[in-house]
Amino acid sequence: MNSDDYHSELLRAYNLKVTRIRLQTLDVLMRSRTAMSHAQISQKLGPKDVDKVTLYRTLNTFVDKGLAHRVATEDRNWLYAIYRNDQAHSHDQEHEHDHAHFVCDSCEKIYCFPVDSSALTVNNESMMGFEIKEKEIRLHGRCPVCH
Amino acid sequence: MNSDDYHSELLRAYNLKVTRIRLQTLDVLMRSRTAMSHAQISQKLGPKDVDKVTLYRTLNTFVDKGLAHRVATEDRNWLYAIYRNDQAHSHDQEHEHDHAHFVCDSCEKIYCFPVDSSALTVNNESMMGFEIKEKEIRLHGRCPVCH
């Protein structure tokens, strides 16, 4: 089974029609270890070959269907990443967001990691009256590529 | 000593000239328990009385000088909050970011809290080779106002 077949099946599993752009976008995201911006993905696909609006819509669709997720960067851009098997994803009701993001200070890339946030307790005086439902963690540092 | 005098002194302590707009902006931010957007601040100041560009520049200045900080929202906007005395802030080299944000699912407001992130350990297999320098925490749930 080639990777297109695999991707087609994945798309169908999420109730999405199989189209060239979706297959290609999925492929690009699958191959990347880090979350990617619209611009980066477009770049990989060949900017002339994909309309920017179509790519935005493709990414929005992936997010809406729970196949991918968005990460907002500090400079107000969005990065997209596929939920991988080894990561908690939207189908796990319980651990929907038990998922950390590592931001490399040097190359600015963002990596996704599964993480056990239940270890984290943030009960101090000032939090009285706040009901905490989810804990989202963002780590900053240097990625292995940047040594 | 009235609040204008207090704010003037604060501005001077951060090497900023004391101007009407800075005093007013500082006042609005100081009175708010939650981080505020440019639009919200502008609203409070009376949109006709403050130029939008000037307000952006004022906020950027506050951030640059370490008097305030920015929080990026999920829908790629920026919210601004003053560093309060009871919170770790940029002058504490050691705990610069030992600071959590609580996002209310209901009213979407964002609150700042001091937090001890040293308790949090995220060492799992997949993080091999990643050097973690800072831990940023974002909590989601319901704020006391939204019961």
Add this chain to the structure above:
DNA sequence: ACAAATAGTGCAACTTGGTTGCAAGTGAAA
């Protein structure tokens, strides 16, 4: 108190990242 130097303000134009409307094209079920 005054003037010069320096920094802040307001307005118009611009940029970036993303969305909307609509006509034409395509995938998949029957």
Add this chain to the structure above:
DNA sequence: TTTCACTTGCAACCAAGTTGCACTATTTGT
């Protein structure tokens, strides 16, 4: 193979934030 809903591409649009520039206000030194 036909059908119909869904997807695509293009142009126009939008919202948040920035830049350039002439003008004005705050400081500092006298």
